[in-house]
Amino acid sequence: MPLWALVALVAAAAQTARNAAQVSLTATIGTVGATQVRFLFGLPFAILFLGLVMVATGETLPTLTARNLIYTTLGAMAQIGATALMLITMKSQSFSVTTAWLKTEPVIVALAAAAVLRDPLSWSALAAIAVATAGVLVMSVKPAKHPRDWLTPGPALTGLAAATLFGLSAIGFRGGVTGLETGGTLIRSTTTLVLSLTIQTGTLLVWMTLFDRKALAASLTHWRRSLGAGFLGAFASQFWFLGFALTSAANIRTLALAEVIFAQLVARVHFGQKLPLRQGLGMALIVLGVGLLLQSQP
Template identity: 35%
Template sequence: MGTSGATFVRFGFGAPFAVLYLFLVLRVTGAAVPAFNPAFVGWVAVGGFTQIAATYLLVHLFSFRNFAIGTAYSRTEPAQAVILGGVLLAEVPTVGALAAVAISVLGVMLISVAHTKVSLRSLFTSLRTRSVAIGLTSGLAFAASAVAYRAASLSLAGSNFIVQATITLACVILFQAAAMLVWLLWRERDELARIRRAWKPSLFVGFVGATASLCWFTAMTVQQAAVVKALGQVEMIFAFAFTVFVFRERINRFEAAGCLLIVLGILILVLL
């Protein structure tokens, strides 16, 4: 399927699971759905649209021959979230958090270009390329969505952060699914047939995507988005653990160095 169809799968097939999670959380906690306010609705819309844009741009990157460089710059999301969190929510991270963000971002960028002929020098000399511009814009949009989701969740009345996060997730993903469906019906109807043919893998993508989002939203309700995104780089460590222990593949020195930098950044976040 095309870029729009792949983007829709992330949200459309995740929506049923998000609604299920909300039902279970409300059932277990006995909490009531709080009244929505204009701030919540506004932040949900901002977060929903920026995440759609970020996902679309990230998928589009793979159509470029030098997509690795663009992908590396899309991973600057935590660093950009620091700036947006300060501007939009007046949240100032500690010096330790700033250092952790910088170190983890460098580690992920190293991993992103580990299997290419790209050097550290070329990462900076290629700043004017189209793929880098798309990568940076994707990272900015992801950062904006993270900050918006934190603002939306915090705007809900109530003391149970899990309830706040789950309600925010359900509203966001339903909004995204509806927006993408309208777009496909309007401009790319052929994609709907491709999505139907790939419903089995799409269902799995929706499940893991909604589950991951629930964890992200919950974490960002109790901590600054930039810090959560920096800590979330641990996903790369899990990916390499599967690579080494399950698929028996080797990692090169750049990947090893990137993993060490990510671990160092996480340790700084946890200990300081």
């Protein structure tokens, strides 16, 4: 298995654990409060990771470049915007419909990365991405009583916009990592992670101070649980960014669909929930798509 594939799988597993940790926080401090926890409480751990990398490798911080700053800022702001649009879509649509729109991201990433970053994209890789994405759609989409809901202009546009922004965030982060001209893969990816979290933390602190002080105060009150979610978020992001340094954003975001499988396994083993035939078929398609993607790589 290629190193980038192993890195992406570790990131997906860590992100699944982070999502589980944030469930109770969402109920306690609200969606916005729980969302900013991954940035505010993740930043100190990212800085710690950077320090450990510098000690282990003996390298100094790479010199920031205009390309790194521009792409990292793009990725950071796109990720915040995507999260906001996702929440807006969920207010008017079911979770399954929202998920279906969001999981078009790998296809969007593949096409946009090929155009913007000149990441290589073969027809076989694109087909593999399409198969894996179809698997997520099969798992997420239940037969609708009112098919017209899928075509409601507002939710459709916000859902696709959220997927596009999530895709842009992946492209921005890869562009940020590759925009650093000095240093090894590990220190370049970790430096970009710290920069991204700094931008996101500063932006959300200003926003919440002005518009949602209650949620900000609540996240600080429940700092123990927030630290746990922050650590898992930073740990997952460390591997996402390392993956972006190793291969194209399309490869990483496609393999990230394994997170859906991990979530189903957690639901089956930990909560004793049965796996419906439709979801089993979707998981099989995801595994097939990932396998085809790995085979398509040189």
